[in-house]
Amino acid sequence: MICLVMAVSRLMPQDPRRGAMRSLVARATQSLKSAESLKRAAQLLQQVDANPGLIDRLVAPESPCTKLALEGIAKSAFGDGGAEFLSIGAVAAAAGPGLAVHAYTCAATTMLFRETAWPAGKDPAAFSRHSVAVAAAAGLVSGWSGGDASRARVAGALHNVGLAVMLWGNPDTYGRSSSPIAGTEAQVHDMEADLLGYDHQEAGALFLGQLGFPADITDVAASHHKSDATGLGKAVQTADLAAHQMGCDMGFANAPAAEAQGAFTALGDEKVARLAEAVSAVTLNFARLAD
Secondary structure (H helix, E strand, O other): OHHHHHHHHHHOOOOHHHHHHHHHHHHHHHHOOHHHHHHHHHHHHOOOOOOHHHHHHHOOOOOHHHHHHHHHHHHHHHOOOOHHHHOHHHHHHHHOHHHHHHHHHHHHHHHHHHHHHHHHOOOHHHHHHHHHHHHHHHHHHHHHOOOOHHHHHHHHHHOOHHHHHHHHHOOOOOOOOOOOOOOOOOOHHHHHHHHHOOOHHHHHHHHHHHHOOOHHHHHHHHHOOOOOOOHHHHHHHHHHHHHHHOOOOOOOOOOOOHHHHHHHHOOOHHHHHHHHHHHHHHHHHHHHHOO
16 A cells, blocks of 8 residues: 555656755755764664764764854853863763753754854854754753753754755855845745745754654654644744844844744743843854854
8 A cells, every 4th residue: 555655656747946946955865064063963863772882983073163163152051161071072061961951952953054054144143143042942841841851951952944945955045145035024934845845844844854853853853833832842943033022133124933932922021031141142152153
């Protein structure tokens, strides 16, 4: 039966724009140097119980950019960010392998945006700073509801990787002077779908899946703008809104969904203040990642 369904599906008309998305993601996966770092992040996510020494061997920093990113993540996480936290193993020893996975994932995401944003005329620091801020806020939101804060941090860091893929494949569309998105109050993903036939949620989920990330992480990438997001996706959606509300965005205006706004407001003043502190810490410490 499965073979019959597959055979019939091949005969059915295929949306050429969906085919274009699959081709774009496949080319990005093969061409972007930072994809290798994200593959390592996926490996780490599967080995969060690994000892610090093993983590060090898996993700030894390879470039000044990676070292700088790790230092910036450590500053956001620890406040002082001493040189000893340049090592993933040291981060794991100090705060557990879950936070080490988060730190490396954020560093890899930073590398991805540095590689893709400049050609499109965008500031990579703004994109990666937003991702790290959402990661920090998602850990708080998830923890308040009894969820896995470490997992939420990783999902938050990766929620917008589809934008990097689309920046890489469509630099003119996302350029400073030609972007149909900048300066509007429309939903970014809706405008992408109208323009290209797919959006950064779909591209990001497919990209992460090809790199080996598990379903719960790819599902967050696929649903962080959807009104029916639940669990981990809801935590990241709320964290995403918190970062936008507090000015830590990417230069794109994006009207929040009513459901996300409601979940954010329902947190109450005390929790919103804690989110503001987390986002502010990232914003202050992330300046060092700008070129």
